[in-house]
Amino acid sequence: xxxxxxxxxxxxxxxxxxxxxxxxxxxxxxxxxxxxxxxxxxxxxxxxxxxxxxxxxxxxxxxxxxxxxxxxxxxxxxxxxxxxxxxxxxxxxxxxxxxxxxxxxxxxxxxxxxxxxxxxxxxxxxxxxxxxxxxxxxxxxxxxxxxxxxxxxxxxxxxxxxxxxxxxxxxxxxxxxxxxxxxxxxxxxxxxxxxxxxxxxxxxxxxxxxxxxxxxxxxxxxxxxxxxxxxxxxxxxxxxxxxxxxxxxxxxxxxxxxxxxxxxxxxxxxxxxxxxxxxxxxxxxxxxxxxxxxxxxxxxxxxxxxxxxxxxxxxxxxxxxxxxxxxxxxxxxxxxxxxxxxxxxxxxxxxxxxxxxxxxxxxxxxxxxxxxxxxxxxxxxxxxxxxxxxxxxxxxxxxxxxxxxxxxxxxxxxxxxxxxxxxxxxxxxxxxxxxxxxxxxxxxxxxxxxxxxxxxxxxxxxxxxxxxxxxxxxxxxxxxxxxxxxxxxxxxxxxxxxxxxxxxxxxxxxxxxxxxxxxxx
Ligand SMILES: NC(=O)C1=CN([C@@H]2O[C@H](COP(=O)(O)OP(=O)(O)OC[C@H]3O[C@@H](n4cnc5c(N)ncnc54)[C@H](OP(=O)(O)O)[C@@H]3O)[C@@H](O)[C@H]2O)[C@@H](O)CC1
Ligand SMILES: Nc1ncnc2c1ncn2[C@@H]1O[C@H](COP(=O)(O)OP(=O)(O)O)[C@@H](O)[C@H]1O
Ligand SMILES: [K+]
Numbered sequence: 370x371x372x373x374x375x376x377x378x379x380x381x382x383x384x385x386x387x388x389x390x391x392x393x394x395x396x397x398x399x400x401x402x403x404x405x406x407x408x409x410x411x412x413x414x415x416x417x418x419x420x421x422x423x424x425x426x427x428x429x430x431x432x433x434x435x436x437x438x439x440x441x442x443x444x445x446x447x448x449x450x451x452x453x454x455x456x457x458x459x460x461x462x463x464x465x466x467x468x469x470x471x472x473x474x475x476x477x478x479x480x481x482x483x484x485x486x487x488x489x490x491x492x493x494x495x496x497x498x499x500x501x502x503x504x505x506x507x508x509x510x511x512x513x514x515x516x517x518x519x520x521x522x523x524x525x526x527x528x529x530x531x532x533x534x535x536x537x538x539x540x541x542x543x544x545x546x547x548x549x550x551x552x553x554x555x556x557x558x559x560x561x562x563x564x565x566x567x568x569x570x571x572x573x574x575x576x577x578x579x580x581x582x583x584x585x586x587x588x589x590x591x592x593x594x595x596x597x598x599x600x601x602x603x604x605x606x607x608x609x610x611x612x613x614x615x616x617x618x619x620x621x622x623x624x625x626x627x628x629x630x631x632x633x634x635x636x637x638x639x640x641x642x643x644x645x646x647x648x649x650x651x652x653x654x655x656x657x658x659x660x661x662x663x664x665x666x667x668x669x670x671x672x673x674x675x676x677x678x679x680x681x682x683x684x685x686x687x688x689x690x691x692x693x694x695x696x697x698x699x700x701x702x703x704x705x706x707x708x709x710x711x712x713x714x715x716x717x718x719x720x721x722x723x724x725x726x727x728x729x730x731x732x733x734x735x736x737x738x739x740x741x742x743x744x745x746x747x748x749x750x751x752x753x754x755x756x757x758x759x760x761x762x763x764x765x766x767x768x769x770x771x772x773x774x775x776x777x778x779x780x781x782x783x784x785x786x787x788x789x790x791x792x793x794x795x796x797x798x799x800x801x802x803x804x805x806x807x808x809x810x811x812x813x814x815x816x817x818x819x820x821x822x823x824x825x826x827x828x829x830x831x832x833x834x835x836x837x838x839x840x841x842x843x844x845x846x847x848x849x850x851x852x853x854x855x856x857x858x859x860x861x862x863x864x865x866x867x868x869x870x871x872x873x874x875x876x877x878x879x880x881x882x883x884x885x886x887x888x889x890x
Contacts, residue, residue, distance in 0.1 A: 376580055379588070381605055383560045383598040383806065386504040386539040388591050392559070395587045404469055407438065410581045411445030414555050417579060418446065418529055419453075421553060422496055425527075427455065431494030433521075434461035434484075435501040435535065437470065442531050442557075443500020444473035451480060458494055460485045462517065488517040497521060497528045499549045501535035504561060509546030510536050522550045530554040533563060534572040541773045542566025555579050559588065560600055562775055565806035567794045598775065601807045606850035609843040610879075611650070611833045613886050623652030624832030627676075627695065627723075628825060629703040629714060629731075631658040633684025636665055638706025638729070641818050641870050642825035643670045646702070648877035649829025649848075655698070657714075659686050678714075685710035689717070699835045700724045702828030704731025705821040712737070719743055724835050728754045728824040736762040744785040750841045752831070753785070754824060756792040779804045788842055790827075792820060796849045800842035807846075810853040811868075813860035818870025823852045826877065854882050 384392070397403060422430075432447040434440040440461070451457050459477065461484050466474060478484060491497060501518075502510075510518060518536060521528065528551045533539060536548025542563035552574040556564055558581055563569045599605075611623070626646055631639025639658050646654050647670065658666055660677030661684070667675050679687045685708045695701065701723045703715060707730035715734040718725060725747070727735060732755050735743060740763045744751055753763070760781070761768050767784075770777040774797050782789040782799030789799040794812065798805040827848040834844045855876040859868040868876075879885070 377602070377604060378585070379559060379580060379583075380578065381600045381602050382588060382592060382596050383562055383565060383600050384592065385562055385598075389504055389539075389559060389561065391591045392583060392587055395590060396583065399587075406581070407441050407445060407469065410557055410579065411442045412449070413579050413581060414442065414531060414557075415446050415449045417555055417577065418450070418498065421529065425495070427495045429456040429458055429494045431458045431460060431491035431497040433491075433497065433499050433501045433535070434459055434463075434470070434474065435503075436463040436466045437502065437505045438467060439503030439505065439532055439535075440466060440500050441470035441473055442503075443498055444470065444477055446498060446500070446531070447482070448473070448477055448480070451477075451482060457482050458485065458490050459483070460488060460491050460517075462486050462488075462514065488520050491521070492524070494526065497526055499528055499530040499535050499551060501549070503532035503535075503557075504539040506533075506535065506538065506545060510548075511546055515547045518547045518549055527552045528574075530574075532557045533561065534569075534574075537563050537569050537572055539563050542569030543772060544568070544572070548572050550574075553577070557581065558583055562598060565600065565795050565797070565808060566774055568772065570794055595802060597779075597802070598804050598806070601805050601846045601850050603850070606847045607884060609834070609839055609847045610884075611830070611837065611839070620652040622836060623650065624829060624834075624836060625653040625697060625699045626651045626655070626828050626832035627698040627701045628654070628656045628828060629686065629701060629718065630656065630705040630707060630821070631662060631666070632686070632706055632708045632711070633659065633662065634708055635706025636662050637818065638821045639666060640669045641821035641874065642702060642705045642828070643673055644871070644874035645822040645825025645827075645877070646829040647672070647825075648874060649826050649833065651829035651832050654829070657686065657689065659684055681710045683708070683710050686714050687711075688713060695721045695723055698723055698832070700726070700828055700832035702726040702728070702824050702831075704728035705824055707731060707734075709733055719747065722749050724750045724831055724841065726752045726754060726824055726828050726831060728820065729759070732759045732763060740764070741785050744787045747787075751785075751787040752790060752827065752841065752845055753787055754790040754792065754820065754827070756820065760791060775804050775806065788845055790845060790849065796853070798842065798845050798849060800845075803842065805842070805846040805849075807849050807853055809857065811856045811860045811865060813865040813868035814853070814856040814873070816869065819852075819856070819868075819873055822870050822873050822877075823848065826852055851877065851879075851882070858882060
């Protein structure tokens with residue numbers, strides 16, 4: 370007896386509509402009949418739909434059928450559910466269909482299932498299957514079709530979307546006119562960009578990839594060996610953790626990090642970044658703050674070396690103490706809570722040769738300095754971690770393109786020759802060749818201070834791996850995954866309202882996330 374192969378490797382590929390079409394074309398050119406592929410895919414969708422509805426009382430199932438192959442998929446699913454004894458209501462408001470879809474429509478009619486032109490026909494269904502549009506949708510849904518979609522959403526029924534919620538653009542995740550609010554979406558074959566775009570999130574519901582055995586060679590023929598768009602998974606995130614430690618390790622082999630943060634106004638930001646760094650396991654931690662808040666930092670982080678700095682009149686860092694050198698550090702994390710008065714030291718750090726994470730006010734100060742040329746001229750690696758507001762200040766020429774977060778991150782990374790971590794519900798990390806995207810997170814993180822924790826965690830990891838030459842983009846994705854997983858676990862235990870930034874730092878313990886020192890789960 371053979372078990373189906375669990376193809377975890379395909380979980381990290383993410384494709385555009387164009388790439389998906391090119392991969393699909395390769396299958397057809399190789400001899401796979403289109404109709405056979407549709408049967409196979411729809412058979413798998415049917416199995417997954419059954420697993421979702423078996424435990425709930427279902428009297429009748431509504432099916433929305435579009436004009437293309439998304440509609441064809443829906444009709445095959447409808448046929449199978451009919452033979453399983455479910456009562457089906459088919460709604461197809463299109464006068465023309467693609468040939469294969471038309472053929473399935475004809476057959477389903479021959480089975481005695483009525484094809485309705487009127488959306489009200491679905492009103493009494495318990496579950497609706499959405500096969501209106503998939504990755505072929507390119508123009509907005511308008512007029513009666515838009516009204517039908519809005520009506521379905523207003524009913525607030527359970528809606529299972531095939532491939533994408535109809536109305537969502539495959540690449541940008543934008544709503545084209547209007548879109549189905551799905552409770553579940555079955556993404557077919559390979560993850561599409563829309564599944565990692567913030568703009569689509571509220572429409573997707575629970576998401577699931579339905580693998581239909583696209584040969585790896587066909588995927589690689591289109592995407593290459595190092596795909597441009599990649600999803601962060603548990604496997605690829607933990608692979609780059611600095612674990613296990615060599616038995617003969619010592620503190621200077623585990624990274625020497627300097628955090629530059631805090632002001633009278635934002636003392637907590639420095640503490641939160643420090644606690645984030647603590648969780649990373651960094652070998653040595655120094656935190657530069659305005660000297661009058663040094664006692665506060667020392668009491669919260671006894672293991673850290675707190676560097677008290679001369680202050681501006683408004684309580685920001687004015688300068689580093691005399692004889693203080695940045696050269697001793699493996700990495701610097703700079704920005705949380707600095708205020709814009711700390712521009713002198715930010716400039717000094719940018720001029721230095723240490724790998725750098727720049728966040729918050731560090732970015733706002735950078736925005737005044739011609740960011741693209743400043744970043745491009747740095748000798749060492751720079752990771753910038755803007756939220757969309759900071760991003761707009763840094764890259765005013767890219768503001769219009771922010772509606773496609775994935776592509777805009779890629780462009781910003783290429784222009785600035787830096788690693789760009791664009792914050793949001795689905796964090797995107799732009800690097801020279803790849804955009805990494807984090808598919809799992811929680812809105813519990815949407816509150817002040819959670820970004821400071823990420824900066825510290827990332828700083829600690831960066832300092833540790835600079836020494837063992839792990840690529841920097843690899844560790845950035847690990848930090849993003851770790852931060853989000855801690856948020857998810859904390860939200861499970863304390864609800865989405867219970868995850869203040871300090872609580873988040875308490876959940877960064879890897880054991881709580883199901884890992885151990887051998888880096889095995
Ligand atoms: N990839 C794979 O390997 C597999 C893919 N499969 C399935 O195929 C799906 C893609 O199928 P697809 O290419 O036929 O496109 P689809 O999304 O059904 O719709 C396009 C149709 O809609 C029309 N249309 C567009 N916009 C419109 C509007 N605003 N208002 C009105 N009409 C509009 C457009 O017409 P036209 O632009 O020509 O007027 C065209 O006819 C994919 O999502 C998956 O479910 C599986 O079966 C097998 C494996
Ligand atoms: N809706 C959301 N879902 C998941 N994560 C979110 C959401 N909103 C914000 N985040 C995350 O929370 C953090 C907020 O960081 P930031 O905006 O810098 O806040 P702060 O500077 O106050 O710490 C980022 O890591 C961001 O990706
Ligand atoms: K759909």
